[in-house]
Amino acid sequence: MTVVLPRPGGPAAPWCQARRWYERELGWPTSGEAPLELLTGLRFDALGLPLDAGVALLGRAVRTGPVALDAGARRLWFLVAAGSADELPELLDWLEWGAVALDLAVRGPGGRIAAPVPAGAGHCRPGALGPGEPGGPVAPARAVWVRPPRAGDRGGEAEPSLPVTGLGGEGAAPDLARLVGAAATEVHRARLLRARGARRGLPGERQPLAFSYASRMSAGTRPRSFTL
Template sequence: MLSLPDGDLSSPGPSPADGDHLGLRAAALAYIEARHWDILPGTSVVRADGSWRCSCTNIACEALGAHPAHRDWQKQITAQPSRVHGWWQDHPEAAILLPTGRTFDVIDVPEQAGCLALARLERAGAAMGPVAATPTRRLYFFVLPGAKPKVPEMLMRAGWGRAELDLKCYGDKDYVVAPPSRMGTGGHVQWARPPGESNRWLPEAAELIPTLAYACGRERF
């Protein structure tokens, strides 16, 4: 079972008085101001007619609250606090999305494999970036940008090039859902290892891939 810390980004907590009852606006502002990360407005999960739906109004949506709110989403990426205030004031339950391929890429693995890899990496004293956990039982490992096109070669060098591993990498023109956004009907994305001063400098993907691939391989085989 994944053990999540109580800590998170150093940011103001939820403020019901100003409408930020889920703390999403505060978190989005902290990503911009404390980490210098770009953010992207997402959709939200809404309750309608006794069931959960996505605010995009597509009744067949398979990514409830987990995709951009705008079709031209790449033009909506921002690091401007004023835009964050405006969007989350009008849409207080909107997900926060983090565009990848800019400040970081993200390696996405199953939770069980990710926990095994995380334990091994920490025991070895490896440099670690932030790690997020989703309610869909996935772990997101944040690494330096530019990793996505290199991952196949990294897997090959680690001896896993021909294996069908459940390991994905998000890079240029991709995005991930950020804590504390709601994702689908299962709950909220959380930080397993929150961003802080100790992990401000992200690792190269090559430092994590051998261990992540091994952990995924154990789950696969």
């Protein structure tokens, strides 16, 4: 899957109706000032992966909720159910990833992520996004939706799509354990591949791609007879 990054010299981002759309259509609180950000830990938490690992995860047969690309940080943010940030350390231990250094970022209570511009946002008016935001479009989009949330009545159609704890999730919600297991696998794989590329041409043994058995099982990459 190819993710196209916004070009620095591209068209300016339309921010005018962004805050209204998030707060009125989804019921998601924002920072209320420019640059606009979504507050985590209230309606959702966010799991962040490096761009290469995140793109690889999108290509796997793992269900996710909304996914945002932060072009500046070159990181994909996978939205998960509120409270997931607190459960992540124990979940990684259960998946046998606790002893492995992983470039997994997580945003929970008190955190924030860049707010992607929603489709159909209009042009800004003076003061529309806060005291620091001049009128009119001013800068390229820092973040875009790769898999956008669905607008509903105060988030009525958004939160049920967020991964939650429990095998199989609750109702139609994706399962958090499977997502985290697959995310850990791809982050670890991407780190090893980057290290292998940096060592290319140098003497030494190649490091094998070794992964947690529990994570491979939850991600669906073990033999079919052992897959949950």
